[in-house]
Amino acid sequence: MSFKWLETPAQALDVVVLEAARARQGQLTKPPGSLGYLEELAIRLAAMQGTQQPALDRVHITVFAADHGIAAEGVSAFPQAVTGQMIGNFAAGGAAISVLARNLGASLEVVDVGSVADSAAMPGVIVQKAGNGTANFRRGPAMTGAQLAVALQAGRDAVKRALDAGAQLFIGGEMGIANTSSATAVACALLGRSAVEIAGPGTGLDSAGVSHKASVIEESLALHRAAMTSPLEVLRHVGGFEIAALAGAYIACSQAGLPVLVDGFIASAAALAALRLRPDVADWLFFGHASAEPGYLHLMAALHARPLVDLGLRLGEGSGAAVALPILRLAAALHGQMATFAEAGVAEKNDG
16 A cells, blocks of 8 residues: 555636635625635635535545554543443444534544454444554654555545545544544644643643643654654654544545545644645645643644634544535525625615
């Protein structure tokens, strides 16, 4: 398995439709700009889908789950066994993202890309393991090059399934005890920031726990700094299997011309890795919600991104993106279904 597919460029937005969509927004029965950011969202969606009637009826959600060797350093408030238990909860329909997907009419799949649990017997779980958890990156690289290739491919394969199902939007979620530590290390390495600036409570650490977590990550970054010479090497040394799968999924979506709604802190760290590998991925990403993790603001600044909602969420699983989905759907509906001044027989604004 190779990394060659990552070199394929993203599809270009339809610039003719983009300009036509911008013009249409100026003709709809409202003062120009009165729908604020919804207008820009709609214009981008129209250009992505190549139509003035953009739609997000068919949404595909993939939750990637994996374990992390760094959990052995006491950086999480929950034991590692929770990862496998939550995979079962996703499959049984009891998790937050399961409820959200049902209520949004979205398809949901769970991919075990590297837990230590035996998930093969769990109904509906797709097993595509790069390993039984990453190695402890405080002691050495989190994964081998071959494992990284498998994890990235898992993301690509999820996008293929989404496309085969006719999806109009992709949401990637993640689950893995200690994965905020991995995401923090990835963000620090890519942003050139310290762990003290980026590290947060994750699943509920107190201030002493956050300080310990930052210390562990800082030591780990020092260990790997000289070897992290590219985004792929950053993922290999301090990433997680599910984080790499998300990065691979975002790149595959851009190559296929499939819009993405990115979730919170961990998903955005994966998005930054994807953009550092392929900057043209940026055209295909929307950002769902402002994570409560302190490092999120640094990621948004680097990504030049604007999340759709800010509700203090920090659950992961793709839940924040799912909560924001109705806003994106409504932006599309307003663009395609509102009447123009000419259609409604409404007088336009006076020029004088």
